[in-house]
Amino acid sequence: MNEEFEIFTARSPNGIKVPIMLEELGVDYSLRQLALDPAVLHTPAFLSLNPNGKIPALRHRRTSGEEIRVFESGAILL
Numbered sequence: 245m246n247e248e249f250e251i252f253t254a255r256s257p258n259g260i261k262v263p264i265m266l267e268e269l270g271v272d273y274s275l276r277q278l279a280l281d282p283a284v285l286h287t288p289a290f291l292s293l294n295p296n297g298k299i300p301a302l303r304h305r306r307t308s309g310e311e312i313r314v315f316e317s318g319a320i321l322l
């Protein structure tokens with residue numbers, strides 16, 4: 245299994261930061277573009293990624309099978 249990075253984001257100032265970083269690092273990732281709509285961001289599926297119901301959120305599947313979920317653009321950049 246390869247490392248997998250999945251970024252859940254939207255076209256907004258906070259939303260664009262993480263894709264820019266991943267592009268600069270040359271990391272392969274999947275971009276999931278979401279609507280800034282409570283009907284999307286307040287679903288149980290999205291709230292399991294970010295309990296605040298805001299983009300961006302990152303899901304990182306490690307080669308070990310471990311899944312790491314990170315939210316807040318600054319935390320993801322770190």
Ligand SMILES: N[C@@H](CCC(=O)N[C@@H](CS)C(=O)NCC(=O)O)C(=O)O
Pocket residue numbers: 256257258259280281282285297298299300315316317318
């Ligand atoms: N401090 C957060 C702010 C995230 C944030 O405010 N995201 C906005 C878009 S830029 C959002 O998801 N808005 C939808 C909502 O609040 O319902 C971060 O830097 O990640």
